[in-house]
Amino acid sequence: MAFTLYSLIQAAILCINAVAVLHEERFLSKIGWGVDQSVGGFGDEPGIKVQLMNLIRSVRTVMRGACFFLLRIFSHLTVSG
Amino acid sequence: MEYTAAQSGFRQQHNMRLRNSSMDGSDGSQLFDDTSATGPGAQGVYRNQQADPQAAGLPGQSLLSDPMSNLAMAYGSSLASQGREMVDKNLDRFIPISKLKYYFAVDTVYVGKKLGILVFPYMHQNWEVSYQQDIPVAPRFDVNAPDLYIPTMGFITYILVAGLALGTQNRFSPELLGVQASSALVWLIMEVLAVLLSLYLVTVNTDLTTIDLLAFSGYKYVGMILGVVAGLLFGKLAYYLSLLWCCAAIFVFMIRTLRLKLLSEAAAEGKLVRGARNQLRMYLTMSIAAAQPVFMYWLTYHLVR
Numbered sequence: 001m002a003f004t005l006y007s008l009i010q011a012a013i014l015c016i017n018a019v020a021v022l023h024e025e026r027f028l029s030k031i032g033w034g035v036d037q038s039v040g041g042f043g044d045e046p047g048i049k050v051q052l053m054n055l056i057r058s059v060r061t062v063m064r065g066a067c068f069f070l071l072r073i074f075s076h077l078t079v080s081g
Numbered sequence: 082m083e084y085t086a087a088q089s090g091f092r093q094q095h096n097m098r099l100r101n102s103s104m105d106g107s108d109g110s111q112l113f114d115d116t117s118a119t120g121p122g123a124q125g126v127y128r129n130q131q132a133d134p135q136a137a138g139l140p141g142q143s144l145l146s147d148p149m150s151n152l153a154m155a156y157g158s159s160l161a162s163q164g165r166e167m168v169d170k171n172l173d174r175f176i177p178i179s180k181l182k183y184y185f186a187v188d189t190v191y192v193g194k195k196l197g198i199l200v201f202p203y204m205h206q207n208w209e210v211s212y213q214q215d216i217p218v219a220p221r222f223d224v225n226a227p228d229l230y231i232p233t234m235g236f237i238t239y240i241l242v243a244g245l246a247l248g249t250q251n252r253f254s255p256e257l258l259g260v261q262a263s264s265a266l267v268w269l270i271m272e273v274l275a276v277l278l279s280l281y282l283v284t285v286n287t288d289l290t291t292i293d294l295l296a297f298s299g300y301k302y303v304g305m306i307l308g309v310v311a312g313l314l315f316g317k318l319a320y321y322l323s324l325l326w327c328c329a330a331i332f333v334f335m336i337r338t339l340r341l342k343l344l345s346e347a348a349a350e351g352k353l354v355r356g357a358r359n360q361l362r363m364y365l366t367m368s369i370a371a372a373q374p375v376f377m378y379w380l381t382y383h384l385v386r
Contacts, residue, residue, distance in 0.1 A: 003267040004260075048361070051282045 006078070013075050019056055020063035028056070184229035184292060186219040194224045195231060199303050200327065202334040208341055225338070229292065232299020239265065239302045239380075242309050246384040249313060265380060272298050272376065276369055280343075283361050287342050297335065301373045304331050305381050312385035320385045328374035335370035 028034045033053050063071070172178065198205050210225045211218050220228040243261045247253040273294050280287070304327030312320025344362050 003264045005263055005267060008267045008270065048282050051284060055281070 010078055013071060013078070016059060016063065016071065019059045022056060180292065181229070183219060184227070184296065186221050187228050187230045188221050191220055191224060192231060196303060198224065199300055199334060200330055202330055202337065208337050227293050227296035229296050232296055232302060235299060235302030235306060236265065238306050242306055243384055246309055246313055250386055268376060268380065269298055272372065279365055283365050285343050285362060289342050297338065301331050301377050304328065305377050309381050309384050317385060324377065324381070328377055331373045331377070332370050335373055336366060339366045339369060
C-alpha cells in the first residue's frame, strides 16, 4: 500500500469529521453513550467507555469552536484536489 | 562572519537606501552610487560625516578602514543575529530542540550494545532506566534509555535497502524511493497515534513521552533491515528465518521495556495481580508488542520476492 502524507491528512480530517457529527440527542443517548450517562465514575477508574465518551464530546466541542472554519476550508482544498 | 565585497556592497546600498529614504527621498542618483575607491569626493565627504557618529560606537575593525564597511558589517551581523534569535524562539515553540538533543546524546558503545539487545534480548538482565534526580540519564550512560539515533538511521537505511531490493527486481525508479519513504513514515505516524490514543483511553499514568514512543516504534527498522538484507543475500528462506528471529526479539524487547513503564509496580515484577485495570494494561502492552512483528512483515514482504 503506497500511502502518502497527503492521504494521511485527508483520512485524519475525514475521521475527525465523522466523530464530530455524532449527534448527542439523536444517536448517542439512544445507545447509552451520552455524556449525561457518564457521571458516577468517581475514583481513579474512569474506564474505557467513559474516556471514549469524553473524547467524543471534546472533539465535538473543539470542532464547533475554532477548528470548525479551519477544517472546513482545509477539507474544501484537499478533498476536491 | 565573512562578507564578500559584493555582499557588503549590497548592504551598503541597502543602508544608504534606508537612511536616504528617511531623510530625503529626492536624490535618486545617490542610491546606486558605486562605493568603490573611485567615488566622487563630495559624496564621499557627505557619507563620511553621516557614517562617523555611528561608526564611533562600533568595535574597531582594523582590517577595513572604510567606515561604511564597518557600518554595513555591524548592521548585517545584527540583522543576522536577530533573525537567528527569532528562528530559534519560534522553532523551539513547535519542536522542543533541547529535548531532542537528549535523544541524540549517544556514543558508539551505546549503539553497539543497543543493537545487540535489539537482536538478542534474552540475556539482558536489568531493564530499568536509571534516573538522576528525576531526570532520565542520557542514553550515553544508560543502555536502557530510548534514543532517536538508531530509529533515524534505521529508517534511512531501510529506505536505501528497499531501493536496493527493488532494484534487484528491476522495479526501481527514483520516485519509488520517495513513495517508500512516505509510506513507511505514514505507518510510523499512525502507529504512534494509535498507541497514544490507547494510552489515553486506558488512563495509564506513565512518563512515556511521544518521542519515547517514536523511538520504540523506530526500533523495528533494525530487524526489518536485517531481514531484507538476509533475503537479498541468501534467498527467501533466509528472509523468513531472520525475520522470524527479529520479530521474536522485538516482541520480547518491547514487552520487557514497556512492562516497567506501563504496568504497576507489583505486576511488573511478575506477580499475578487481579483487577480489570491491570488486565487492561497487560493487554495494551501485549498488543503494542504484537503490532511490531505485523508491521515488520507488512513493510518488507513486497521487497523480497
